[in-house]
Amino acid sequence: MAAEQPHGRLSLLRKRLDERLSSFIRTYKRTSMGRLTLILPALLVVGILIVLPTMILFELSLRPFVDGSIGSYFTFGNYERIFTSEASRTVIFRTIRVALIVTALTLVMGYPLAYTAVRGKKWTGRLIVVATLAPLAVDVVVRTFGWFLLLQEGGVVSQLLLLTGLFSSEPQLLYNETAIIIGLTHVLLPFMVFPLINVLHTIPYSLEEAAQNLGANRVEVFLKVLLPLSLPGIAAGTLMVFAITLASYVTPSLLGGETNVMAVTITDTFIGTGDWPYGSAMAMLLVVIGLGVILCYQRALREMDTKTGGI
């Protein structure tokens, strides 16, 4: 009896708490106050930690940098410096070019992989999912280091290239744009494959069979059935890869050597020099491109919503 009493009291307490909370939820769950309370923390995170800092970044990009300190008036001087300097124009074009090539490569390599994962034999599918997940789990520095080993002088790739007989001397594979592109394609491939796998899962195989029965060959089935239906997944994957590539730092700085991209220039400016306004102006260019990507992403999300009900 003595042992039962606290237990009884506890369950009574729990019951009361349950009733209180339940009636509380019932009262507020349909009110806009209740919904706002649920969403407010996330809104605060986005507002204070993303939107507000971007506004500070914009303001700073309009400040002059004279004699080693940040001035108090406003100027477009930093943007002028970026667009008139040959060196920074080269970096900007290279960044955009690399991002476009990496996006195209991940799509061309990722689509067959995703298709085989969905339509292939069960174990092939499993193997592909695990082989794509594993690199995603590994630290980017480590993955880039793997490519450093493969591409370095006397590395496996250059030995294989020498074996083909196409090169008379050992080719320089590291510290150029190609090395950056190879490394980034590896880093970003999973971000393309998973949205594709998820969208391909929503396309019934009977559609492909029907098209084949009606006389379409494999290429036609791909172009007229699969491609249009997987467009939302392609859009989601493409935009994600493009956005991440555009601002990636680790891989270009380890594999690119002197070959810089915008992220490396921005980071070096902020960490190495006090010229934050110039770095901010460069970063604002990324913001503008990033906002463009977000606008496209919204459209893709809406398409995705109507077709599959979420990503």
Add this chain to the structure above:
Amino acid sequence: MTTETPTVQRDVLLSRAVNVLYRLLVSAVLVFLLAPLVLIPVVSFGTDRFAAGLPTDFTLEWYIAAANTFVDFGLSSALIASTALALATAVASTIIGGLAAFGIVRYDFKYSTTLQTILISPLVFPWLLIGLGILLLVSRIQSTFGIIIESSFWILFMGHLAFSVPYAIRTIGASLENYNHSLDEAARDLGATELQTYLKITLPIIKPGIISGLIIIFILSFNMYIISLFLMGPEIDLVPIAMYNLFRIVPPAEIAAIASVLMLAQIVLVVLAEVFFGISDYL
């Protein structure tokens, strides 16, 4: 009949050729994905300190050197700090993101689409800018209000929260959208209270989505380099930053040894997570 046979044969041959090419492409991509991950442990056992090419003689000396480096550079504190940060980030963003996903998906209300857009868009906002932005925010708070935010753990935490909350909203939102609402109604009709319905019906059903989100965010946060680079103070060290710095100091073969151990742990975690919770459905 005589005119058709050659074209039919050609079609068959063509489709076989396409098949072979397609298989070759898929295998080549798989090799591309796994080659660097396989090479690292292989060269870590080789005698060549520059780890060029495939090893012919084998040794364990790089693992002994790696163990010494681990102690000398105080990498255990980096390991603890990275794990603590990734855990805090995963839990906090899952709670914040989960509540928001609930608010957006469960009750359709007027601004639902707009809010969803605002909250999920940061998924494609460059990480570099998040790190940079919070660095500016912290220094602006300091110069305007004279408030110095000392603890860099919490500054790092804010940076990691900013990139991870949208991920949580997306994964939990996805599992809520596939959720059958009539289950809740049935529970209530059978006499369950509001709280009991959430705890005993809703949560267990969307559990795989929540756990997948937690694991994905843990991994992304643990491996996050660029946001941490901007927000790290001198008194804290994190694994990706330490690895990057070691890259410039330690010979490649020893890096390979350290990387192999780290990689093994990460791959085991993610493969287990895939087998038990199917996390790839939520990526």
